[in-house]
Amino acid sequence: MAKEIFLTPRDLEFFEDLYDLVFLDVDYLQKVIYKSSKAAIYRRMKGLEEHGYIKSSRLAIVDKAKPAGRSKNVFTLDSKGIEEVRQIFGDTKWDPRWTDGTPGHIYHCLEMANVYASFKIIENEEFGLKEWLNESRSQYRFAEGRDGQIKPDGMLIVRQKASNGYAGVMMELERSKQRKDVSIGKLKRYNRYCELECFKIQESLSVDIKAPRIVFISLKENEMRNLILHTKDVDTSKTRGVLYTTMEKILADPYGKIFLAKGSSDPEQLYGIADPRE
Structure with missing residues (x-):
């Protein structure tokens, strides 16, 4: 016994x-x-x-x-x-x-557990982790059919300490051989989700947020660059922006300026996870 x-x-x-x-x-x-x-x-x-x-x-x-x-x-x-x-x-x-x-x-x-751990244990003066929603809690169906659902690998709710406001971040951990059409389809669904303002009625969200930001995490730098190229022409105007980084960078400094941004006037400028969009 x-x-x-x-x-x-x-x-x-x-x-x-x-x-x-x-x-x-x-x-x-x-x-x-x-x-x-x-x-x-x-x-x-x-x-x-x-x-x-x-x-x-x-x-x-x-x-x-x-x-x-x-x-x-x-x-x-x-x-x-x-x-x-x-x-x-x-x-x-x-x-x-x-x-x-x-x-x-x-x-x-x-x-994804390692990504969550980096946000949970690394201290930052400006931002803090409010909540993590796993794949089950962060997914949302806004229409019938295959293209009527978002299904992130996870979602962060980041608290901005000075204003006590919250930012939502949908996380996508990209596979090394993911096809171009799969990445494009994801962004189209995220844009539609934001256009319909589903984040205002999604029951799993415990705080009020504006349109979420989408973060793609690639395992390698060249894979990230290919992803940026493949998705550059997708309409994401209803989201709060799309960011790209690598697993190595997000594990080391999740709240730092480690992200490239879709549509930035300077394609090499680095942003933080909740920086204002241009």
């Missing part, structure tokens, strides 16, 4: 982040939540899993620079963890199919 376990505030924070991000690994837990040795974290994970709060599985590590055959643990919520989150938030929307994704889907979740 498993030894009795008492939940800590850090455990509850872990469950909340799992609810928002679906999958997490020990690197995230060490950096963001438990901030102790990996050995101590794995012991804690074992106890939480034995008591039905979380589930773990092995994920192959894909790294061309190192030998194949390595893997790591990834964690997601189990029934008692979901119930704890329900007690915190009053209700939950959890679909077990979310945890049945392919390895590519799981890696995508872990990459």
Whole structure:
């Protein structure tokens, strides 16, 4: 019989982040939540899993620079963890199919978790993180058919400390081989969403925002440049602007001037995530 376990505030924070991000690994837990040795974290994970709060599985590590055959643990919520989150938030929307994704889907979740972590733990005098909406909470259907829905990889609500106002940022983590027509289609749907002012009635948004900004994150600089070229002629006039950056830059300095902007009079000028649009 498993030894009795008492939940800590850090455990509850872990469950909340799992609810928002679906999958997490020990690197995230060490950096963001438990901030102790990996050995101590794995012991804690074992106890939480034995008591039905979380589930773990092995994920192959894909790294061309190192030998194949390595893997790591990834964690997601189990029934008692979901119930704890329900007690915190009053209700939950959890679909077990979310945890049945392919390895590519799981890696995508872990990459978005790293993006969220950078906004959560890096301090900034001007801006702060109000809320993160995961893919499920940030998606919105405004019309019937394939082209009537936006489905970001996540959405940030950024608080501007001086004015106490809020800015919405839809996040798109781009795949290395994403086709031009897919990126164009996304921007057309975002522009329509903003034109209809759906952000004013979307129930998952807890604060008032103006039209959101769209941020594309590419894994490599050349992929970002290609994306800028492919999307330069798409009408995005109803959005608050479209920004482009790389994963390396957003992990290092998320609130900094690391973004190129669609339609800027100086194509090499760098902007911050909530800078005024020209």
